[in-house]
Amino acid sequence: MMFTLLIQLPARPARAQTPSDTFSIGWDSSPIDQINPMLTDLYDGGAWVISHIIYDKLVQTDSYGNIVPDLADNWTWADPQTVTFNLAHNATWHDGVPFTANDAVFTIEHVTANQAIYPHMGQYVQNIASAQALDNYTLQIKLKSADATFFSAALLQLVIIPQHIWANFAGNYSTFTNNPPIGTGPFKFVSWEANSYVQLDANPNYFRGAPHFQHLIVRYYNSVNAMVLALQSGEIDLTSPLLPPTVVPSLTSNPSIQVFTRPDLRYFYLTFNQFPNGTGNPTLRDLQVRIALAHGINKQELAQRVWLGFADVLNTVVPTSLGSWHNPNTPDYAFDLNMSAKILDDAGYKVGSDGIRASPTGVKMIYNIDVPSDYSEEYRAAQLIAGWWSQIGVKATPRLMDSSSLGSEEAGWKHDMVLWTWSADFLDPAYFLSMFTTSQDTCVPGCLGDSGWSNSTYDQLFTQQSQETDPAKRQQIIYELQDILAAHVAYVPLYDNAAINGFRSDRFTGIPAGVIPPFFYFGENSLLLNVRPIGMATETTAMSTETTASASGAGVDMTSLASIAVVIVVVLLVAGIFYSKRKKTSKS
């Protein structure tokens, strides 16, 4: 608590800066542990993000989530399983060798051959039957079966690697350090230290236009407090997009800093373990119980209290950031504790003598709500939910766990309820819906899904949408899938948060408009290619910043001051007592 209080202290303005040709980004989530894009395990790890700056893909997204050309200029579908790409003629590798279709073919064949050791990349070539270079700049890919998500899932992940380097490596690919990584991307690798930083230089020959600054640095911070401070002191120019809402006031009060938000590609949910072969509380397998519990959650208040308004209430498992895939009309379970109580009473879950409801067979409605320890806001949410439910005779206990233990518990189907989050790295709803299919939700040990719910109609519809290439028809099915999940309360979706970013608007300009959190997700690079340093104007801006900020600096947060004053008083008191006691004893 003390730390967040202290963050409220408005910072002194940064010192006057000369126009900067170095853009620094702070990173505080998963580690930067690899510069080999094929070996990254974590799909959203720092390593993954860095590789999407150094390497290019066949296609990429713009800041609105539309698929746009990258190494491929355009493409045509001959049939639902055959697509031909016309590739850029002027792309070059960072060592000067020209890029050709053979590199793309090599990449696909190399990943296919090494699927066993490329856990992440291997998945994305699963559906590719063959890849062929029709000539130096024409690539033809044949799929095994029609797939509506081939572009938005597979191609957005598959970075293209240089054949002339990777083919010549004779050692074991599972420990290939790939130093230096050579790509075609807008930035060239300079140096790195694992989990500390990566230094990159702008690629002046980048085929889609060189970046507007010289050097790019990505620095890792182990605590978000340090990262925010680094932004305020000018050590970085952009933070990673998951700032907690509590830091926003201190950042917005600083005129050098601009805070902007985008809809995050993630949502938070409460899952009920309904797996018949699991050891979760069996009352959760009763649909009436789940409906009643859903009515006992005040999502508006959660979004307000836990995310300070930086979150939208969600009634479906597809977050609002996915645009038209998000079904705005899924049935909502309004917060109504009286209705919850009535549903439970009617279903035979009467309140016992200890104040806790029990099923007709005597199973009490006592649950654990497990929360991963890296999401401290969500623990608060779990406490609030437990509070509401306690009013209707349901006893829920929030428990914090580290995510590895929690993952293991879910894999064993031992949980009652878990409050967790899903985030996707492609703008397609299939991922968010896939975890409710029977094949993903009833594995032993558990795989993707953690609700244990299963429904054959859902499975059929899911398969249908994955092969449906007409977007309007696919959207229909996607909406229907969301409705089914809501009707069966497989999950209680809670809210989707805003991705909050901090940016040094006194040193750089050019944040593009858009709906995707910049830089962080699937190598969406429009921010890095658009920002440019503010020129000589920086000198005068900084000086006027100094004067205005020092005037506003007088408004120090009273709570912080008060708490510091209390500490000082206590210290003085203790010292005084000590001193007087010593005086007494030494006199005797």
Added chain:
Amino acid sequence: MGIGYAINKLAQTIATIFFVLTFNFFLFRILPGDPFSLLFRGPGFSRTLVNTLNSQFGLDQPLWLQYVKYLQNTLVGNFGISYTYRASVISILLPRLTNTVILLLTATVISIVVGIAMGLVSAWHRGGKVDIAFSTSTLLLYSMPTFWLGLILLFVGVIYFGLPVSGMKSLSGEVTNPFALASMVDLLRHMVLPCLTLVLGLTGEYVLVMKGALLDVFTEDYMLTAKAKGISNAKLLRDHALRNAALPMTTLIAINLGLAVGGAIQTETIFTWPGIGLLTYQALLTRDYPVLQGCFLVLAIAVILMNFLADLLYGYLDPRIRTG
């Protein structure tokens, strides 16, 4: 202090290391969770691939077999490959260890020097204002939570003194020579805050132990005798008091230097100092067993080694032990 004594100590050392190896091996595997099942939280994962990863790293074999392999490998100096970094554990450990030693050694040495000096003054002027001021302030700082103290220093240092926020060096996008004067100055600037945090927290220990040891010595008869013989205060202090107070201080210093290798996790976290403490913590979160085992082994060896040296030093400092 014959050869027999040294061999005895060596045998004990080896036995302790072996015990630590075994204990750590099983401890990490008893922890719930495993390195790869958390990968399910990302798109594109399947049970088959987790199985493949497990067999690639030998995690699907019976536990006793894994243990035997681990012992065999460790004996020849092969600490394995990290699951997350996909590089040899040694190549990851050594630079981080160096970073920690740079920071902690400096902080420990400063703490010891300052602590001894303050302890001396406190003991000499026992009951006086200086004694109370020193004792109270160091006790207070010693009992403060490191995380809180570090954060406060971070805020004050960055905002009011313009010190760097994190890491070991400034990154300007240019490649720099790490041994140039400018780089050295840069390193010192980065060290100020974490070092200060550590020194403020560690000094209290040395002050109290030094003061206590000295006070014990002051009450001994031989001190009174020496004073009666007319020996000056300075000589009294140096030749008689300090010599004897050195014994408990040696133990404390040896233990702390050994533990310093474990890294100061809290300080390294706040200041993102790329040390071995932080490495251990991150490896724990991702259940990176080879790195964890490597870190704990390094820590164990450091502590055991320092204790061994302390034993030998004791024998030198205290003649009574030599003949024992």
